[in-house]
Amino acid sequence: MDKPAYDPFAAMRIREYRNLMMGRFLFIMGLRMMGTLVGWWIYELTNDPFAIGLIGLSEVIPAVSLSLYAGHIIDISEKRKLLLRGVTLYLVCALFLLLLSTSYTTEQLSKHWIAFSIYIIIFFTGIIRAFTGPTFGTMVASIVPRDLLQNATTWNQGIWLSASVTGHATVGFLIALIGNTGSLAVISTLVFIGFMFMFQIKPKPSLNEKGEKKTMESVKEGLSFVFKTKELLGALSLDLFAVLFGGAVAMIPVFAKDILKTGPIGFGWLNAASDIGSILIVILLTAFPLKRQQGKKLLLAVAGFGVCIIIFAFSRLFWLSFAVLMLSGMLDGISMIIRGTIVQLKTPDQMRGRVMSVNSMFINSSNELGQFESGVAAKLLGVIPSVVFGGCMTLLVVATTWFKAPSLRKMEY
Template structure:
């Protein structure tokens, strides 16, 4: 099939619509309860340290489970793993709804729920990523990734806004609605039609457990791409401090936080739609490096802004530039990895992403407690630009990547 066809051709592919629906509803729910938990914990504590702990509690289970996750995803039906994960998320959201209704939910309870969700997401995300190549052929993969990204970013736009709106109506609402949407996601994941069965799985050995790490280390382009995203987002993670910016600098309420959280997703959606219609076809490596540098600059602008309109625009650019890196990284990981290794490689990739996102939130919270949110964001943006310059020297093959063809 011609990869130049529109994104509609991907959505019509057997099994892909269920796959996309499962990921979208799961992400929509996760973002909705995330905005509610973030606002609740900051409202109760007024602590940057507490916001940082939210990221740490998501990261630690992911770090502990990474190598188990990879082998599970490579040995069992990936659809069933997704089903179990999303059902557990539905139950967790329901428990949060009841706890909020009964006024039991304390900061410790929120962090406990975040830890459970972090453990479940550690299984769900790499498993779903490894499932995609069993649904569409390699010739459609970049378009499938870009289309999936655009749909996910739509969920990231709607999710925070929905969470803020529902929380404003009643604190129980975002958790109850999310529980329902997680259940819808679980129905879709088990309904996915696969075009071919995964390859025969190898027996469990110590070497096979850590094979994902060895595989990535042996491929400089993959290692450079994944590690670039890790350090760029780890340093440039000012978005983890959005409750502080919304409350203390921009003087906006939950609605303002919802707009700020949605802005990067709007930018990412716009870019992913563009990439779905016109996939990157030349100088892919250089375009990715340039996009990460733009990400750093936009982070600095956001951090220095005291105007909510400018802040939203800067976050729009943050999301758009980050999406270029996401599509390139995701496509390379799937195209360069054989199916029998995809679970383990995707798990390691997910650990890198989790390190940059969740550990980045913890790092930003710790820095903000000392330097304040503005200085933290500026230092992070400058660090991202420095990382791009270093990676051009450490991984020169990145600049030589021309296309993303299977």
């Protein structure tokens, strides 16, 4: 009997999954626009690369501190209600930033107090993200049957990347056309429409009883599972250190303004470059999924990412900088899909909240830690040497993982 033909749209044929993905696209697009705008805004206010790094620190402290507790709460909570509550609170933060950007506020407050207020708002988004980010991952597995999880994970990554590239590119144009206030009004609208899509999803009750385990016992169980599952731990650790040291994106406002001499539109495209590359590779992998040697391909992709970051640091040509960032995004897209599939396939349903929170702590927060590391390194070494250092450290991490984690290198699914 012939095997049925592979259907690249299998997961998207499920209505609830489509609503989740549409809502996530608009929500992530709004958040990426907000993150890009805040980086540009802070650099305009302070003209200090280190101030950009402090944005990441402001968000990562609450996000990491609450991640494990958030995983426990997600596992014992009704997922839809938790997700909608988080999206609503994000909308409130966007509206506060909107108020802060108005001409009335800028007349009443000094640049110092505006910057300080931005950091406070971003701190609160870090608290919200600790709960909201992992909930998206648990919702995927609660809607899609297990045999479609690889396809759903690829779509999930593709939607996230599509939203990122659209948000990064669009906000540069918006800042140029309608300023920070108009851009934040658009961001708030996008988050609200995303909420309406997610509102249509049916409730997703917990598979755990609330009184089944104490909080600390539950948290330890999630951590223990991750550390015992070597392929999962290896993939998460590799991405953590690669993004921590290899994230050149945090310094793009400096490269755009002071080195490549481009305005907000060029800044937006440089921010979008890696995501453009990622979405191109995700489209390709949706139609032609990776069949063999996924572990080895993961390591090679991260090594290539490090090389791209080094080339970006030395580039003085806009087109070359854009090209290597786009290539780095293609390689990052490969690693994201492999890692995301490993997480979904290796995690039991009743532990998804805790494992997704550990995943969030390793992966998502590494972006903000990387942003802070980039700011500190730029302060100590200078902008260009700090980016070169980050790319070299990424290569060192890959070489270490290659020899120290043979189970990951040999892994296939």
